[in-house]
Amino acid sequence: MIRDFGIVWSERDLLLSGLANTTILSVLSAAAALVIGFILTPALVAKQRWLGLLARGFVDGMRCVPFLLFAYIVYYGFPSLGVRLDNWTSGLVALTIYNAAYMAEILRGAWAAQPREPIEAGIAFGFSSAGLFRRIVLPPLLLAAGPVLGNQMIQIVKDSAFLTIIALPELTHAASSIQSRHYVPFAAFITAVFLYWGLCLVIEAGVGSIDRLAAARR
Amino acid sequence: MADDRKVLDVAGVTKRFGASEVLSDVSFQVAKGETVCVLGPSGSGKSTLLRCINWLERPDAGQIYLNGVQIGISGGGLVMTDRELSRIRTRIGMVFQHFALWPHLTVLQNLMEAPVQVQKRPRAEVRDEALALLAKVGLSDKRDAFPAKLSGGQKQRVGIARALAMRPDLLLFDEPTSALDPELVGEVLVVMRELAREGMTMVVVTHEMGFARDAATRVLFLDRGRVVETASPDEFFSSPETERARQFIQRYAGEAANGRRAMASR
Amino acid sequence: MSGADVLAILQGAVVTVTLSLVGILIGLPIGLALAVLRWADVPVIARVVALYVSIVRATPLVTLLLLLFFALPNIGIAIGPVSAAILALVMNTAAFNCEVWRAALMNFPRDQYEAAQSVGMTATLRFRRIVLPQVVHVSLPGLVNEMSLLIKVTPVLAVVGVVDITRAAVRIGAETYDPLPPFLIAVALYAPIVFALVSVQRWIERRQRIAEAAA
Secondary structure (H helix, E strand, O other): OHHHHHHHHHOHHHHHHHHHHHHHHHHHHHHHHHHHHHHHHHHHOOOOHHHHHHHHHHHHHHHHOOHHHHHHHHHHHHHHOOOOOOHHHHHHHHHHHHHHHHHHHHHHHHHHOOOOHHHHHHHHOOOOHHHHHHHHHHHHHHHHHHHHHHHHHHHHHHHHHHHHHHOOOOHHHHHHHHHHHHOOHHHHHHHHHHHHHHHHHHHHHHHHHHHHHHHHOO | OOOOOEEEEEEEEEEEEOOEEEEEEEEEEEEOOOEEEEEOOOOOOHHHHHHHHOOOOOOOEEEEEEOOEEOOEOOOOOEOOHHHHHHHHOOEEEEOOOOOOOOOOOHHHHHHHHHHHOOOOOHHHHHHHHHHHHHHOOOHHHOOOOHHHOOHHHHHHHHHHHHHOOOOOEEEEEOOOOOOOHHHHHHHHHHHHHHHHOOOOEEEEOOOHHHHHHHOOEEEEEEOOEEEEEEOHHHHHHOOOOHHHHHHHHHHHHHHHHHHHHHHOO | OOHHHHHHHHHHHHHHHHHHHHHHHHHHHHHHHHHHHHHOOOOOHHHHHHHHHHHHHHOOHHHHHHHHHHHHHHOOOOOOHHHHHHHHHHHHHHHHHHHHHHHHHHOOOHHHHHHHHHOOOOHHHHHHHHHHHHHHHHHHHHHHHHHHHHHHHHHHHHHHOOOOHHHHHHHHHHHHOOOHHHHHHHHHHHHHHHHHHHHHHHHHHHHHHHHHHHO
16 A cells, blocks of 8 residues: 555656646636626626526526536537637636636625625715726625635536546546556545645635635624 | 422532633522522523523532432432433423424424423323413414414413423423513413412523512522522512612612513503 | 437436436435534544545545545455446535535524423434424425536546446447537436426525515
């Protein structure tokens, strides 16, 4: 058993690059999904009915589709549209589009729970729309939605593991590779599990400090 | 040695929460048919004392006996198991400040639950008795209602009926009217007075001075965890012995007078 | 894609849903047991459960599945793809359910429990007659939510060779050199199932909200 872990240790570069891929993929798609979410959310609550229905259809649709299948569809579907994507890019695209729907739903919920008066005060004080958004609307919204966004972030990290299916060299793929080459399945995958757990704890710690920031301002 | 002519014998009970001593060497006895009112300012440990009697809180020192049997410590000197405690608790009824009715059961089911499940009494007999109790507290028409639909006063009357359904030797009341709107207090006090008149052995923690003055056989005054005074209600309210008791009565004197006026007008 | 292909995907769907159901049926009571262990604060065991839940919730299902499928034979326990799949699903479900149950248990009103104690109910009676009925009621939306999430991760079972939807779709795609349609069909099968579960959850939540408002 110790020998097995020794082998995993000798392959740590591969494992760490897998971890790096997982982290970068997750962070990038989370950020992109959040931005797209910000664009989608107003569409969700839009006055024009067709826009609202379209957005709602997309969000509910993504909620009903297993991510693995969606990743496959993106991977095999884009070439049909003439766009050649490597597995990294199609993985990123799939992760982003899929989670944009969830981000939009989270932001919609957080927005609905926000009190209106501070914003009205901002308008009364003469804040323009850009400044209003950036300094009055956004900070409390993000602070309130912190825990839920954190959970979604964890979900993104876990979904990224599915991308091993399309041969994306993320963490699970790296562990799989080490396992199949050296026959050390327990050591390899347990290490991967603990690395995922570590990633999760980091995210939860981040959410915790955002929560403390929020609590101090309540 | 416990005095087994007494229903309740509390001897030297002490309770600490962290660094502070909430109850210090509290001793008193309750004879059958007595109604003892425990009075005192907030933080004096009244509720804690009550909760120690049926070991919802575990005393740090002292002994408590129900009809001569010690509560909480078994014959062998060990702390009682949950099972042994449960057996004793069937003999003590408790009425809670916030009613504590079980929301997933109807009023009638609330009354029948423990006699059937714990005392294993036959269903039909329990049902008859429960219906009689509901009639006694004036809530026969609510028997199939769920607690959420009742007013506070109605909930508390159900709470009293539920405690009575177990045919307890002793009834404990933990500030039974403190959570009620003023106009609902009266209907609960009426039931409690009736119980006292019928000879139920009761220990009542309350702020209702009127009730203490009219229905209690004895008053226990608690201050900062100690029994400062114990006397009949007349003696206590007209000529208290200690300064603390005097201050307390003065603060609540207006309430006591109001209580009497309110009672008289019912 | 021929009719036989569609049939193959349908059969794969049946396998997927069956395995999910097994995972849910076994995982639900185990999750409750774990939650009770933490709620009762059983020394040592409560901590172990907390650790287990924390790790499994952070682990992607595919990683857990691969771990079980490859590592268990390595330490002497022979396990096939279906058993590994069920074990992974059960471990996953139990960990996530545990948190739903635990939230309901932690929020259980203390005075109702004390009232049950004060009438002399033993711990078993208190739990069975007073705590459990209400905890089930409160946990329902969360549990249905977890079920819908579980169904959505089941396509990964193909990774260890369980012939479920994904495997069928991949095979057909490889044979016909046209991978997209079978996956679209697979999605068309999944989406209604998940949608049905989500609708049930929303219905339960709405009914409970109305009941509370009327009280």
